[in-house]
Amino acid sequence: MLTDKKNKELELTANRVRQTIIEMLIPAGAGHTAGPLGMADIFTALYFHVLKHDPKNPAWPERDRLILSNGHICPVRYSAMYHAGYDITPEELKTFRKIGSRLEGHPNMRRLPALETSSGPLGEGLSQACGFALAARMDGNQNKYHIWCLTSDGEHEEGMTWEAVMLAAKYKLDNLTVIIDRNYIQIDGDTESVMPLDPLAEKYKSFNWNVLETDGHDFNEIVARLEESKADRGRPTVIIARTTPGKGVSFMENDYRWHGIPPGLGPEDKVPRERQAAEALRELKEIENNLLK
Amino acid sequence: MNYKFSENYLDEKTVKWSPMREGAGLGMAELGEIKKDMVVLGADTLESCRAHHFAKKFPERTIQVGVAEQNLIGVSAGLAYAGKVPYAVTYAPFLIGRAWEPMRTTICYPNNHVVFVSSHAGLATGSDGPTHQMTEDIALTNCLPNFTVICPCDAEQAKKAVKAAYDLKGPVYVRNAREATPVFTTPDTPFEVGKAQVLREGKDLTAIGHGYMVYWLLQIAEELANKISIEVINLHTIKPLDGKTILKSVKKTGKVFTAEDHNVKGGMGSVVAQFLAENYPVPMKLHGVYDEFAESGSVKDLWKKYKLDKEGTKEKLLEFFKDERK
Numbered sequence: 001m002l003t004d005k006k007n008k009e010l011e012l013t014a015n016r017v018r019q020t021i022i023e024m025l026i027p028a029g030a031g032h033t034a035g036p037l038g039m040a041d042i043f044t045a046l047y048f049h050v051l052k053h054d055p056k057n058p059a060w061p062e063r064d065r066l067i068l069s070n071g072h073i074c075p076v077r078y079s080a081m082y083h084a085g086y087d088i089t090p091e092e093l094k095t096f097r098k099i100g101s102r103l104e105g106h107p108n109m110r111r112l113p114a115l116e117t118s119s120g121p122l123g124e125g126l127s128q129a130c131g132f133a134l135a136a137r138m139d140g141n142q143n144k145y146h147i148w149c150l151t152s153d154g155e156h157e158e159g160m161t162w163e164a165v166m167l168a169a170k171y172k173l174d175n176l177t178v179i180i181d182r183n184y185i186q187i188d189g190d191t192e193s194v195m196p197l198d199p200l201a202e203k204y205k206s207f208n209w210n211v212l213e214t215d216g217h218d219f220n221e222i223v224a225r226l227e228e229s230k231a232d233r234g235r236p237t238v239i240i241a242r243t244t245p246g247k248g249v250s251f252m253e254n255d256y257r258w259h260g261i262p263p264g265l266g267p268e269d270k271v272p273r274e275r276q277a278a279e280a281l282r283e284l285k286e287i288e289n290n291l292l293k
Numbered sequence: 294m295n296y297k298f299s300e301n302y303l304d305e306k307t308v309k310w311s312p313m314r315e316g317a318g319l320g321m322a323e324l325g326e327i328k329k330d331m332v333v334l335g336a337d338t339l340e341s342c343r344a345h346h347f348a349k350k351f352p353e354r355t356i357q358v359g360v361a362e363q364n365l366i367g368v369s370a371g372l373a374y375a376g377k378v379p380y381a382v383t384y385a386p387f388l389i390g391r392a393w394e395p396m397r398t399t400i401c402y403p404n405n406h407v408v409f410v411s412s413h414a415g416l417a418t419g420s421d422g423p424t425h426q427m428t429e430d431i432a433l434t435n436c437l438p439n440f441t442v443i444c445p446c447d448a449e450q451a452k453k454a455v456k457a458a459y460d461l462k463g464p465v466y467v468r469n470a471r472e473a474t475p476v477f478t479t480p481d482t483p484f485e486v487g488k489a490q491v492l493r494e495g496k497d498l499t500a501i502g503h504g505y506m507v508y509w510l511l512q513i514a515e516e517l518a519n520k521i522s523i524e525v526i527n528l529h530t531i532k533p534l535d536g537k538t539i540l541k542s543v544k545k546t547g548k549v550f551t552a553e554d555h556n557v558k559g560g561m562g563s564v565v566a567q568f569l570a571e572n573y574p575v576p577m578k579l580h581g582v583y584d585e586f587a588e589s590g591s592v593k594d595l596w597k598k599y600k601l602d603k604e605g606t607k608e609k610l611l612e613f614f615k616d617e618r619k
Contacts, residue, residue: 067371110403117374118403124395127364131371131379134356138332138377160395163364171356 002220006049010219012291013083014044018248019284020079020093025262026277028097031105033266034245034258035152036076038183038216042150042241043080045222052145055085058114064145065116065132069125070152070181071106072260077115078103086114123158125149126178130168133176133236142175146230149178154186157195162207168236169208177229178238181216183245185256204238216243248287249280294483296492302477303512309476313469313504314412316448316476318343320455321380321410325351328459332372334358336365336383341471342412344382362391369407370399378406378459385411385427385468393433400464401437408458409434409466414444415554416587416595417470417505423586430468432559435532439463442532443486444503444553444561447476450529453484461486470554472592474505489535491542495524498614499542499549503528503561506552509603513610521614531561536568543569548617549577550610554601557581578613580606 002010017040025031047053052064068077075096082088088103095101102111106120117128129149136142155161168176182200184191191197204211210232214225222241229237245259246252251270258266263277271279302308325331325347333339333347334356348355358364362383369379381388388411389396400407411430418426434440441461445451451469458465483490492507493514500510500523507527514523524542528535543549549569551562562579569575580600587599596602600609 065375108402117370118398121394121398124363124367124370124399127367127395128371128374128399130364131368131373131377132375133371134332134368135372135375135377138354160361160363160367160392163358163361164367166361167358167364167368 002223007219008291010044010048012288013048014040015248015284015288015291017044017076017079017083019281019288020082021075022263022277022280022284024075024079024093024096026264027094028262029264030097031075031262032072032260033262034185034252034255035070035073035181035183037249037252038243038245038247039073039076039150039181040247041217041219042179042222043076045219045226046148047080047084049223050226051148055081058086062144065147067116067125067129067132067147067149068107068119069149070122070155071119073181074107077107081114122152122155123160125151126161126164126168129176129178130164130171130173133168133173134171136175147176149176151178151180153180153182153184153191153197153200156180156197156200165204165207165209172234173236174233176236177226178236180238180240181243182240183243185245185259187256187259189256201240208235210235210237212237212239214239214241216241217247249283252280294491296483296490297479297481298477299479303515305475305512310473311448311476312471312473313445313448313451314471315343316445316451317410317455317467317469318346320452322346322350324456324459325354328378330377331380331459332356332377333380333382334365334369336360336362336387338383338412342382342384342410344410362387363395366392366395367399370405373400373405373407378408380408380410380455382410384413384425385430386413386425389430389433389466390427397437401439404439404463406462407464408455409464410455410469411467412469413471414468415470415504416582416599416601417472417474417554417592419472419592419595420589422589426587428554428556428582429559430466431531431555431561434466435559435564437464440532441465441486441530442468443530444468445529446504446507446527447474447478449476449478449480449482450484454529457484457486468504470504475508477508477511484529487530487533487535489538490527490529491524491538492527493523493525495522496545497522497548499524499526499546500552500610501526501528501539501549501561501565502552503531504554506554506601506606509606510552512603513607516607528561528565531564534564534568536572539565539568540573543573543575547575548614549575550613551577551579552606553581555581556584558584576617578609580609
């Protein structure tokens with residue numbers, strides 16, 4: 001269990017990560033909103049509590065490897081890295097998606113080497129994470145660092161994901177944890193109407209994985225599941241994290257129309273476009289103030 | 294340049310015949326002895342791609358992904374990111390075609406050093422038919438930034454190519470045919486990636502080939518020696534292109550005939566044509582597979598029907614040469 005103090009600290013950090021996401025998306029004028037807001041708690045739990053890393057030395061050989069498969073939620077990663085102290089300035093955050101920026105619309109590790117991979121096209125991260133995990137084992141480093149692979153639920157519609165699911169079980173990659181952002185939305189609608197994925201846990205179980213589930217916004221639960229996954233032996237672990245897309249901004253929550261749209265260009269039935277950015281920041285600031293009370 | 298070919302190499306009855314895939318397989322096994330960070334990945338075709346030579350010696354550095362080419366590419370990318378040198382091996386249509394976008398994204402875009410070693414390139418695949426006869430792989434790799442594209446002329450050169458690929462950077466494709474073809478180079482024949490080989494000098498026509506077609510071109514040049522002086526270039530590396538060597542030859546001959554077991558649209562001939570169009574336009578004939586799917590058949594029958602054997606190639610070359618002299 002986390003102490004109340006630690007729990008509150010993480011909640012506050014996650015809130016600031018969310019504010020930064022909105023502040024990046026506004027000047028970009030394009031990008032994804034729902035996924036990054038929904039995954040802010042998990043990224044905060046990783047970067048501020050669980051991950052073995054050194055922001056001042058991103059090439060540290062013993063760092064945990066964090067592979068982001070669904071690259072389109074990169075604003076949350078850039079934001080979390082910024083708050084964690086990686087070499088990203090507030091000015092640079094405003095260059096997101098702009099020409100010459102290291103913070104490209106989908107992650108480019110050749111420009112921002114603190115990322116482990118470049119990504120974007122869905123369903124490709126888990127295969128690469130398996131490659132990292134196999135390499136670690138070949139070098140006898142399986143206990144020195146852990147491989148974390150963040151995936152979306154939608155990309156489980158890709159056959160390549162399941163090719164990798166089979167391989168990870170075959171090679172018993174227990175130095176690998178997959179986290180699924182189970183937010184039930186994708187661009188064209190709800191996942192279960194676009195292509196039903198449930199029962200997702202049973203699918204993984206039948207592929208001989210260790211399957212854990214968590215509320216994606218409860219730090220005690222998230223941290224416990226992440227730690228548990230590292231301790232399990234002889235098989236890979238998947239953590240299905242039930243998240244609320246758009247979390248923290250009432251008019252964005254659980255609305256698939258906010259998947260790939262920035263504030264200012266979103267659906268107008270709740271808040272007019274010219275007020276979406278300011279209103280999102282106002283709501284997040286209000287949460288911050290309540291946490292600080 | 295003395296290329297130290299095998300003795301009486303132009304006599305196809307006495308020359309040794311062996312498949313390039315076998316040379317590539319032996320090359321990987323030899324390389325594995327000294328390069329401990331080398332990993333071989335297969336997709337249920339390890340043995341027919343002759344990678345079992347490596348797998349038997351180094352099971353701990355062999356990864357069998359099953360019939361799953363997208364995963365083959367993705368796992369290779371992960372290993373490369375983590376500092377290994379992966380050799381991904383399977384049939385050309387699946388290795389290069391099936392998972393082209395994952396290859397583009399996870400290997401070419403981040404410039405990961407992964408070596409792709411194929412079998413089943415071209416009609417020299419034989420009776421498996423067009424599904425397995427890959428005639429578009431050069432087009433698919435040449436158009437991707439960062440790729441090095443190597444098409445060895447025989448099994449001996451294939452062995453050298455997979456070894457040389459280790460020391461390169463970024464993605465490398467080594468294209469190999471399934472069928473046994475003449476092995477006219479020897480362990481002493483020089484090989485340098487990116488350096489075209491002028492195997493025979495001439496002044497009337499530049500004939501450029503890759504793969505086993507180079508052997509036919511050498512035979513044709515010898516047979517026609519009294520009529521046409523043919524310069525034969527082995528363009529084993531298609532990317533990066535050795536424009537300097539091509540230009541030097543073409544400025545002398547003024548005519549180019551290209552021959553390859555690949556679609557003429559997007560193959561080596563296209564690459565040479567693009568280069569010459571921009572630098573020194575001359576009349577050209579692009580010989581190869583004429584933008585069609587072939588069929589099942591023995592390799593010899595396929596070569597004959599699709600004019601990819603020595604006789605068919607000679608016929609096309611003479612047609613071009615006569616037309617150009619009118």
